[in-house]
Each structure stands twice: as C-alpha cells, then as structure tokens.
Amino acid sequence: MRKTIALLLSLMMIMMFALASCGGGSEDLSDSKYVGTWRAESVSFAGESGAIEGGVFKLTLNGDGTGTFVSTEDDGTEEVSNITWSLTSDGFKTKGDTKLTFKDDGEDITASFMGVDLRFIREE
Numbered sequence: 001m002r003k004t005i006a007l008l009l010s011l012m013m014i015m016m017f018a019l020a021s022c023g024g025g026s027e028d029l030s031d032s033k034y035v036g037t038w039r040a041e042s043v044s045f046a047g048e049s050g051a052i053e054g055g056v057f058k059l060t061l062n063g064d065g066t067g068t069f070v071s072t073e074d075d076g077t078e079e080v081s082n083i084t085w086s087l088t089s090d091g092f093k094t095k096g097d098t099k100l101t102f103k104d105d106g107e108d109i110t111a112s113f114m115g116v117d118l119r120f121i122r123e124e
Helices: 002-018
Strands: 036-045 048-051 057-061 066-072 078-088 091-096 100-104 109-113 116-122
Antiparallel strands (some): 036 048, 066 078
C-alpha cells in the first residue's frame, strides 16, 4: 500500500509539472480564510487511504493571489512551483506551475488529480 501511494504521488507530481503555465496574481485575497500554509496530511486512491508523513506536499497561499506549491522527495530535495490562485464557489483553484482545484469541506481542503485525493490541513 505504501509503495502504491508513493508511486501515485510521484506520478501526480510529474503530471502537475507537465501542465505548467505562467501567470501572476491580480486579486486582493488578503481577507480569504485560505491565506496561509497548508500541508497534505492524507491521500486516498481506489478506496484505500493513508497518512502522508514528512510534509510531502505544502501549499502556501498569499493574500495577493500568488503562492507556492512545494513537494519534498524521500531524499529531502524540494521542488518549488510558483502558482496563482483564485476563489471558486466551493473553495479555490490554482494556476501556474501546479493546476489543481481545491474543495473546502468546512475544516480541511481536498484536491483530486487523476483519481488521487489529497487532504490538506492548515499549518499553524
């Protein structure tokens, strides 16, 4: 199970970077409840789920509509993607180096990509 999740996460990272594009934030989102840093806590795929340890994925959203998506490999190397983000009716979406749509479940946020669901929690 652990190897399957690691493989799926690696595939997801590759696909996200392959879909890269450029852009800049232009919206004032400083009052948004999403501003801050979020860490992927768990992943689920095909009915199986597991915890993500070591901060494999971190998302930082700035009030000016910009941010970063950081993925950390097992060897500790980091891949940093620059993003922009905007609100949607049920959460927000990111553009730029990492394109994902996040849904708000009232406590945490979730993103789905190619059948893999990532749950993010706010870092203090």
